[in-house]
Amino acid sequence: MISENSARLSPHSCLVAKARLCDSFDDRCQEIVEQLFVRRLQFSRHQTFLHEGDEISTIYLMCHGWAARVIDLADGHRQITELFLPGDLFPVHATMSKGTSGDSIVALGDCQISTCSPEKLSQAAVQNSDMARTLWWLSKRDVSILRMWIAVNSQYQAHQRLAHLACEVIYRLRQVGLDADQMEFPLTQEEIGEIIGATSVHVNRSIKRLRNDALLDFPNGRIDIPNLERLEDTAHFDSAYLFPN
Amino acid sequence: MISENSARLSPHSCLVAKARLCDSFDDRCQEIVEQLFVRRLQFSRHQTFLHEGDEISTIYLMCHGWAARVIDLADGHRQITELFLPGDLFPVHATMSKGTSGDSIVALGDCQISTCSPEKLSQAAVQNSDMARTLWWLSKRDVSILRMWIAVNSQYQAHQRLAHLACEVIYRLRQVGLDADQMEFPLTQEEIGEIIGATSVHVNRSIKRLRNDALLDFPNGRIDIPNLERLEDTAHFDSAYLFPN
């Protein structure tokens, strides 16, 4: 699919675009990243990067595709707690802190990723404090998103949560130079429900409502936002938590 | 009040108790913490540690009392995204990454804290990689809690969310050697609602339900759990996400 090509970047350019938002990330850091993340891998939909309980032995850099961190609750409910888009490095904490994973990370569609061992990245962070600060900045941004998800999922109604998610995805992709209009949107309504905390039936009705208001639609596995500004209004979306500067 | 004394620890012992759970935290790290966190401060209920938009210039170590990180959403809703209990260090990310705060941190009751400048702590982390790894571990644990809050708030019903919160508080206090039974429980029903994402009316009815089932009550501003095991069952609580080892 030709239009897909524009969404396929060089292995590091997407991370670099994001990390450039962090003051500490300089040319030297970019060199380090380019030297460390050389191995390439592919994952296909539903393949897991990491199983719950696994010892974490790889740091991933998403180059193309989406993945999700999933918590399986004891009563059978599932919750997606993190979305990994192109340019995202994960799991960031495993760089500097050994341990097993408490939850799993699964591919939401076909993914191209680049990898590095925690040891090498950790060594780079110990030797270069700008690199260490960049990792802290990446983690801080991830945490900021987690906190916003708590707030949005706890306080907003389903159609607002959905609108907020859509806005976040748009902005996060823009930060790494991608355009959501021209990419696949790989989430099923079931999976959207596992993000915003709603059943797939209710997600379906929330989409219907936003579609009727000409705010949001998902035609042909893509996302369509006729009027982003109005969508942001209904979601009370403020991009500050994504550190857009 | 005499029974309160048992909840008042030496400035560092609570953090140390928690950090000892992290492999990297050794005697040298303990020395560093004790040398750095010397300044003492008091905060009283509703005082703010940090306003939204403030430049972060202090790292806090909670010695006694509770605080909360609060997001004020654009539509007037408020959400507590983090609870700071004795032994908690915050904001951890500010140690290694400068910037302004996206949300505020407020005292939920009278607090005794110890402080340190981000510069000094950051310097210690750059010079001593065990210290750096300890900070990463503390952050990883905080993030693990954030993810669980997303899952619980998104998937469970109000009485389960309340039960889960109660279990978490019990276990977190135990990790630093405190006993919730013998401490004040400083949250109003309104504030509980801002944590679990429910109105204070609904919180009240959820408490009533758990009280009727002899699972949980809040008599005289304290917490009473007649049967922790049964409370954990209704909350589907599994303490693994608190890294209890």
Next chain:
DNA sequence: CGGGCATTTGAGATTCTTCAACTTGCGTGG
């Protein structure tokens, strides 16, 4: 063509919110 997965729709039950009123405890000033 058929099977499987995702989407869509309907109807009824449950959870949660809203609004309003009433109660309780507690400190403060007269």
Next chain:
DNA sequence: CCACGCAAGTTGAAGAATCTCAAATGCCCG
């Protein structure tokens, strides 16, 4: 000591949001 006010807890009733169960439709792919 009492009166008052205020914050927090409690309760009722109506309505909105969400879930559950069930069925129908659409669509891709072998």
